[in-house]
Amino acid sequence: xNEFEDQLREAMHRREPGPGFAGRVAAMATGARKxxxxxxxxxxxxxxxxxxxxxxxxxxxxxxxxxxxxxxxQLLLALQITSEKLSLVDRQLEKVEGIVQxxxxxxxxxx
Amino acid sequence: MLTATADPVLSLSQAVAGDQxxxxxxxxxxxxxxxxxxxxxxxxxxxxxxxxxxVFLHLYRNLGSIESARHLTHWLRKVATHRCIDQARRRxxxxxxxxxxxxxxxxxxxxxxxxxxxxxxxxxxxxxxxPRMMVILRYQEDLEPAEIADLLEIPLGTVKSGLxxxxxxxxxxMEKETVQ
Numbered sequence: 625x626n627e628f629e630d631q632l633r634e635a636m637h638r639r640e641p642g643p644g645f646a647g648r649v650a651a652m653a654t655g656a657r658k659x660x661x662x663x664x665x666x667x668x669x670x671x672x673x674x675x676x677x678x679x680x681x682x683x684x685x686x687x688x689x690x691x692x693x694x695x696x697x698q699l700l701l702a703l704q705i706t707s708e709k710l711s712l713v714d715r716q717l718e719k720v721e722g723i724v725q726x727x728x729x730x731x732x733x734x735x
Numbered sequence: 736m737l738t739a740t741a742d743p744v745l746s747l748s749q750a751v752a753g754d755q756x757x758x759x760x761x762x763x764x765x766x767x768x769x770x771x772x773x774x775x776x777x778x779x780x781x782x783x784x785x786x787x788x789x790v791f792l793h794l795y796r797n798l799g800s801i802e803s804a805r806h807l808t809h810w811l812r813k814v815a816t817h818r819c820i821d822q823a824r825r826r827x828x829x830x831x832x833x834x835x836x837x838x839x840x841x842x843x844x845x846x847x848x849x850x851x852x853x854x855x856x857x858x859x860x861x862x863x864x865x866p867r868m869m870v871i872l873r874y875q876e877d878l879e880p881a882e883i884a885d886l887l888e889i890p891l892g893t894v895k896s897g898l899x900x901x902x903x904x905x906x907x908x909m910e911k912e913t914v915q
Binding site for chain 2: 628629631632633634635636637638639640641642645646647648649650651652653654659
């Protein structure tokens with residue numbers, strides 16, 4: 625049993641906290657520094673949940689912004705195409721109008 | 736840079752008078768003991784450090800009740816021990832090893848292996864709260880079962896049987912782990 629107990633003593637040796645621990649605690653005790661709370665699992669989970677929510681909201685906003693930007697680009701393209709088509713139609717109409725006027729002039733001169 | 740005063744009684748009286756340097760010296764002198772109780776019990780550096788921090792802040796508020804250097808050590812051990820056990824009660828999701836079905840050890844075994852220290856520390860952390868604290872106080876702090884009974888406020892017989900069962904469980908688990 626002694627061998628095993630020696631191993632236990634070895635495993636259970638004392639360890640030191642992080643550097644500056646005593647100074648920090650003394651400063652907290654005298655009110656020069658606020659006590660640190662980092663280890664509470666509820667706090668850890670709350671922080672993780674808050675970070676996840678923030679990432680999700682940012683992601684959704686970014687997605688919506690991207691979707692909006694894409695829709696705006698598509699609308700501009702559609703308007704541009706429509707404008708080009710209208711210009712083409714306009715040019716065609718001008719041509720037809722020129723032809724019709726030419727025919728009318730010819731007929732008047734024949735009369 | 737804060738420096739410790741060599742005389743513990745003088746440090747105490749200076750700390751009671753509000754000397755931050757003297758109090759830092761007291762903390763430095765006992766931090767390994769308090770932090771290690773938390774570390775071996777909780778196996779979480781941040782939680783152990785926060786527990787130690789709270790124990791020393793509690794000490795600062797109760798410095799006037801400390802009568803001697805020996806009383807201080809006993810007081811710190813007691814507060815650290817009870818804080819750890821209270822914390823374990825709050826974390827009920829952790830599954831402890833069942834000591835009820837473990838027989839007390841009957842035979843010794845040889846073959847010391849320093850590489851097993853880490854494994855043993857992890858196995859100790861898997862014990863139920865009170866036996867775990869008994870093992871820590873016995874093998875980290877080198878306390879006698881009567882002193883452990885006094886700290887944990889339980890009968891001496893409970894400490895003796897608890898320690899025997901805990902050791903038996905640790906031995907059997909370590910054997911299983913080393914065979915695998």
